[in-house]
Amino acid sequence: MNKEAKIYVAGHRGLVGSAIVRKLHAEGYGNLLLRTSSELDLRNQTAVDMFFAEEKPDYVFLAAAKVGGIHANDTYPADFIRDNLLIQNNVIDAAYRSGVKKLLFLGSSCIYPKQCPQPMKEEYLLTGPLEPTNEWYAIAKIAGIKMCQAYRKQYGFNAISAMPTNLYGPNDKFDLNNSHVLPALMRKLHEAKINGDAEVVVWGTGSPKREFLHADDLADAVLFLMNNYSDAEIVNVGTGRDITILELAEMIREVVGFKGELVFDSSKPDGTPRKLMDVSTLTGLGWQSGISFRDGVVQTYKWYQEHQQ
Numbered sequence: 001m002n003k004e005a006k007i008y009v010a011g012h013r014g015l016v017g018s019a020i021v022r023k024l025h026a027e028g029y030g031n032l033l034l035r036t037s038s039e040l041d042l043r044n045q046t047a048v049d050m051f052f053a054e055e056k057p058d059y060v061f062l063a064a065a066k067v068g069g070i071h072a073n074d075t076y077p078a079d080f081i082r083d084n085l086l087i088q089n090n091v092i093d094a095a096y097r098s099g100v101k102k103l104l105f106l107g108s109s110c111i112y113p114k115q116c117p118q119p120m121k122e123e124y125l126l127t128g129p130l131e132p133t134n135e136w137y138a139i140a141k142i143a144g145i146k147m148c149q150a151y152r153k154q155y156g157f158n159a160i161s162a163m164p165t166n167l168y169g170p171n172d173k174f175d176l177n178n179s180h181v182l183p184a185l186m187r188k189l190h191e192a193k194i195n196g197d198a199e200v201v202v203w204g205t206g207s208p209k210r211e212f213l214h215a216d217d218l219a220d221a222v223l224f225l226m227n228n229y230s231d232a233e234i235v236n237v238g239t240g241r242d243i244t245i246l247e248l249a250e251m252i253r254e255v256v257g258f259k260g261e262l263v264f265d266s267s268k269p270d271g272t273p274r275k276l277m278d279v280s281t282l283t284g285l286g287w288q289s290g291i292s293f294r295d296g297v298v299q300t301y302k303w304y305q306e307h308q309q
Helices: 015-027 047-056 068-076 076-097 132-153 181-195 214-227 245-256 280-285 294-305
Strands: 008-010 060-061 102-106 159-164 166-168 197-204 213-214 236-238 263-267
Touching: 015 166, 015 214, 015 245, 015 280, 047 076, 060 214, 068 076, 068 132, 076 132, 076 159, 102 132, 102 214, 132 159, 132 166, 132 214, 159 214, 166 181, 166 214, 166 294, 181 245, 181 294, 197 236, 197 245, 213 214, 213 294, 214 236, 214 280, 236 280, 245 294
Parallel strands: 008 060, 060 102, 102 159, 159 236, 166 213, 197 263
Antiparallel strands: none
């Protein structure tokens, strides 16, 4: 991408989109198209078509999505499958028809089977049943991948797909019920510290393992892919390292400074036992993550303290 190219970042206020905007600005890309959801409802096909026809972006980062943790996915399955299908269908189709040079679609590690061999290689997609608690979101994201591949096959549209692992960082959602495990734990432990609570209850057994990637690392990776990769196959984006939820909770407790106990509620769901990405495709292209996990957690907690409502 040349520095003057017109770049549309869909979902620029979210965890991923805001990180992509920060990275683009830092690298000297100044011609960015940004619209809030109130300015442009990506679920509205007519509005999306009009936007692309009028603005004619050169490149698109499709980071807009309805996202959430286990509780949110399990509680609002219709919202997750409907909204995500509408967003990606509208944006990918309008991007192709308006002459966009290249589109990068962001998926998720939850596209892989629940009992997927570890680490998860890109080729394991669609080889087994999904995790039931978030299959609605996963199916929408798989449809987005297949739509990119179909538009490439039928129309020659240069659409690529990146599959990030669990993300965290500035502009994450810190809702106790509907957010992902890291921000939810961070808020829960922070409030317990402020309230002087003796203990904090953590969902599940603590045994599942998860990989975490800072959103700024993801932004660096997707810009790298936009400039260096053009193929139909999906590309995993992660660190290639994981930790247990117990280890995660202990680390956040230490960073936050909560002195009480952690109590694990095994009556609550654990979700997928392990979700570690095989990142050999991406490292083979010449990219690897650069932010250490502890440094990233410290930075995210600082951001949370400064921005909590």
